[in-house]
Amino acid sequence: MSGKVVLVETWKPAGAATDLAVQVNAIKSLLTANENGSAGFARVLDQLSKQQMPVYLEVDPDTDFVTRLLIPHVARVAALTSAGGTLDVELDRSHARHSVRPDDPDGAELERRLRESQAAGGLVILTEDEAHHVIDVRAFTPPSDWPMPPFPPGPVS
Secondary structure, three states: OOOEEEEOEEEOOOOOOOOEEEEEOOEEEEEOOOOOOHHHHHHHHHHHHHHOOEEEEEEOOOOOEEEEEEOOEEEEEEEEEEEOOEEEEEEOOOOOOEEEOOOOOOHHHHHHHHHHHHHHOOEEEEEEOOOOEEEEEEEEOOOOOOOOOOOOOOOOO
8 A cells, every 4th residue: 555545735836837736744746747647637636636535646755756646436335245365345336346356465454444444334535446456445534624425324323
């Protein structure tokens, strides 16, 4: 789990026409418009920042440039099933198939977090790669001013 899921803050650095800086907790990263798709990253991050939506970022530690951007799901874990060593994850707000691969070195920790969340009925931020393999899961309690989508009701206690 090398990336971070964050609520980002974006701004244009002084004197820069096309660059966009990203505040991730106390770490500042830079997107330069002409490097590795950064112009697209900048537009996406700016909109996510305005909407107060979480984002998964991977940042090159040597250059502080954003190298990967993924938009996670914010949902409840509806079901977990195991088949052939793969853990399939069903989210209440997604029709896609999400899975934890058996060869994932973080697989046991991801499964633990998913099972805890399912038992508690709480929200998670689930990030997956382009093949729908889960790469990060964390419990999520939204800030009071967060724009909540219409989630289905949680489990009745």
